[in-house]
Amino acid sequence: MSERLLIATTALALLALAEAAESPAYAAEDPSDRVRSPTAKTLQIVQADAQLAPLVPPVPQPARRPAQTAAPEPQLAPLIPPVPQPAVRPLRLAAIPEPQLAPLIPPVPQLARRPLKRDSKSIHLLACLKPAARELLDRIEGEFGPMEIISTCRPGARIAGTGRVSKHASGEAIDFEAGSRKGDVVRWLIANHKTGGTMTYSDMSHVHVDVGQYFVALNAYSGR
Numbered sequence: 001m002s003e004r005l006l007i008a009t010t011a012l013a014l015l016a017l018a019e020a021a022e023s024p025a026y027a028a029e030d031p032s033d034r035v036r037s038p039t040a041k042t043l044q045i046v047q048a049d050a051q052l053a054p055l056v057p058p059v060p061q062p063a064r065r066p067a068q069t070a071a072p073e074p075q076l077a078p079l080i081p082p083v084p085q086p087a088v089r090p091l092r093l094a095a096i097p098e099p100q101l102a103p104l105i106p107p108v109p110q111l112a113r114r115p116l117k118r119d120s121k122s123i124h125l126l127a128c129l130k131p132a133a134r135e136l137l138d139r140i141e142g143e144f145g146p147m148e149i150i151s152t153c154r155p156g157a158r159i160a161g162t163g164r165v166s167k168h169a170s171g172e173a174i175d176f177e178a179g180s181r182k183g184d185v186v187r188w189l190i191a192n193h194k195t196g197g198t199m200t201y202s203d204m205s206h207v208h209v210d211v212g213q214y215f216v217a218l219n220a221y222s223g224r
């Protein structure tokens with residue numbers, strides 16, 4: 001009898017072991033272990049859940065596409081601001097004419113020099129000058145530019161206060177305005193005009209030059 005009990009207990013023990021050995025297989029059927037087990041059962045389970053699986057990927061895919069479409073939207077959003085920017089640009093274009101007005105300022109000093117340019121009256125005054133006087137004026141204007149001719153030939157003119165015949169009477173003297181160049185012109189005459197006279201006056205702004213005897217008289221009183 002003891003042997004039968006041993007056999008019986010052994011058989012029970014084997015059955016218990018067999019159930020224990022199969023228990024992992026049953027446990028594999030648990031949903032929590034389906035992903036872990038790469039067995040055929042899990043493949044079948046995956047096929048069985050294939051309907052559920054597709055539902056998962058579609059969700060992220062649509063989620064990505066909206067993200068892509070959402071990206072273009074922010075690009076479209078910047079396109080809207082450019083519309084108000086053009087409104088600002090016209091203001092800048094309106095500001096451009098201002099620098100164009102700035103160049104108009106330099107022409108003003110040019111206009112100040114225009115009175116010194118040779119006019120028809122000056123040309124007429126130069127016609128009576130003797131060649132030496134005309135050459136003197138050409139030297140001056142060649143150095144400093146055109147001068148405004150005030151007076152040249154005055155027939156019968158005499159030097160004020162002396163009674164002597166003026167160089168103006170013989171067409172050998174020129175009175176001219178040099179404007180802002182007066183100082184430079186007078187210094188140049190003192191240094192370079194040794195075949196005649198150079199005079200400036202305390203009561204008149206013009207410069208007198210003549211050909212003949214060399215002399216320099218600055219800031220002289222005209223006697224007029």
Ligand SMILES: [Zn+2]
Nearest residue numbers: 173174175208
């Ligand atoms: Zn003079």
